[in-house]
Amino acid sequence: MLQLDLNKIEIKVFTWVVFITLSLPSIKLIYSSPLLNAALIGIFAFFMLHFYTVSPVKLSKVQKVFLTLFLSFISFIFISYFIFPYSHYSLDKYVKYFFVFIAVIVTATFVEKVDIRLLVNLLIAWGIVLCIWKLTIGIRLNFDKGQTYLTYGMPIGCSLMLLLTQVFKKLSWKEVVFYGGLILLNIFVILTSRGRSSIIFPFLTFGIVIITALFFGNNKKPAVKVMVFGTILLLIVGSYVLANLESFKSLARVIALVESGGEDDRLNLWVPAIEQILINPFGHGTDAYHYLLIHYPHNIILEITLSFGIVGLLLLMGMLAVFGNRFVKNLDKNFHYVAVSAVGIYFFLSWNTSHDLATSTIPFVGLSLSLKQ
Template structure:
């Protein structure tokens, strides 16, 4: 296992990080010499070479497999996201936003379909070894991307609805609480925000609302169809899902509905302990990377990003962090997104809500793909705000 001075413990990711730094330095030199930005062909070549280096490295080490937490899927797309971030920030154009989102969503849609097929094959009694690992953290992004295309795209193409359900399928089949709960929370927040925006709008367009309601109705019909089809093929699975919801999600007995075991895996105990520790050093905190002694005797993260930030940086550091977030939100609100990029903007904001909901109930720091995707999206939002403030966002030759 390779180590770098930045603490990255996997060599492919270290190489990718160096490539990110090199790309930014290259753009800095070009800006100083008043040369053009990096061409799209150059970006594609860099991405191809980085993935090729990764594949060769893993073949030499004999680690090219798909069914591990440290799988080549996570590392390869981690490199892709690093290069996307560098190349996107390295020019004054917006067209790459759509290209990168489409490539990322389409790639993981394909992986999600393959993942779902292998899960269904397993249910038929065959042993398979395909698992997308950290890629499950990207499936909500794929779901939102195609769902918003179906709901808000002028072309009204039914294929986007099918793609959205295909992206949702591996999430439902795997039924991981760490993915399902944040997805439900973020989806609920999106509905609340949408209703608030509509009710607070002075010019309410009834025709658009009717169109959206019709599309949501079609969405529900397709959902019921898929659920009915699944129940027809795998009738015993519904009892399994019922027990998972009661035992894993609600922590109650399937027979008596009485509380069982440790409530929510001990999170409440961890959060209570974190609050007591916070009272001991409330001003500046304990420093980054605080771990808490759980009721099982091991040290774990608080499993809540809000408590994690408070324990790490105290009230002072948290206020600075909140000011930074407020600045980002101001950027997100003050610049008018061009109509051609409304769908991409909704997708970015929806995934940011998902990541926030995930981070409130879990640990985000070890999710490499999610962190790199988050870095790419925050870079996109900051760049949009910067270009808008400098009045270069809506260059007609670019858009």
């Protein structure tokens, strides 16, 4: 009995650690310090030793494939410092890459220790807390510490996306009204914020899940239900928002982007990166953009190809292929498996356009959650 209780505590604590990792930038709105990253590295190291010695697990085939690809990828990052001429040396980046390494290795290896029901509820609840925080006392950002509208917009978007995926559950009318109210709260806060990605990616992720379920899932009812009710809701909400567009900063920026034909500043960042990739498709070195480009390309896929060439890109595509396979299989399981797969998609899409590889702990941990059997 005591052993069973300790195992439950172990699972709950590890799940909270994964949640804190996924929510770390927004948690730093409360207290921002490099010590938080150092503490998480120490906690992951502890769990690695604890799980290996006290409660070892037998890896599934898909875990072995994912871990092999990831270890090859992360090893390439560190080896590239010594074999490529344009690698950018930085102690800060070493520590960040080590954080990516240990967090993903531990999560992917011991993903069965994650209580996905608790994790999904925590991610939803944290997004709601941030919504209330912003609407009441307001969220103050510390730009000197790299905080932007995405610091709170991304977790709120994650909460919105997970609320939308509730369609994969059997809900009573009371639950429909309750979740509908929370969805509207999330949408309102996001639309009155500045970011475009915070409103685009929750719905894009949800759309990917629905379309994939329609074509590959055995249970097509949620997809059909969303297509019918979603169209009606879109017409109602869309009409109101367009009538009050000046109040909704995020949507105004999205519409401005569409009207300009997609000619955004990002294109000016991507073209130089692509040109450098074509010059040397085998890679220039870890964080080579510091030397070869004026600005970071704001695209992890381009950064990986620029730094590690075709080999790095193939390793990334391999990991995404493993994730895609697990995502499709999870569609036929219960809601929480669908939800954690959606978390992986959402964070990868969001991170790919806004942050660099050295800070990619969140998307890779998100992808590894889909490995849970």
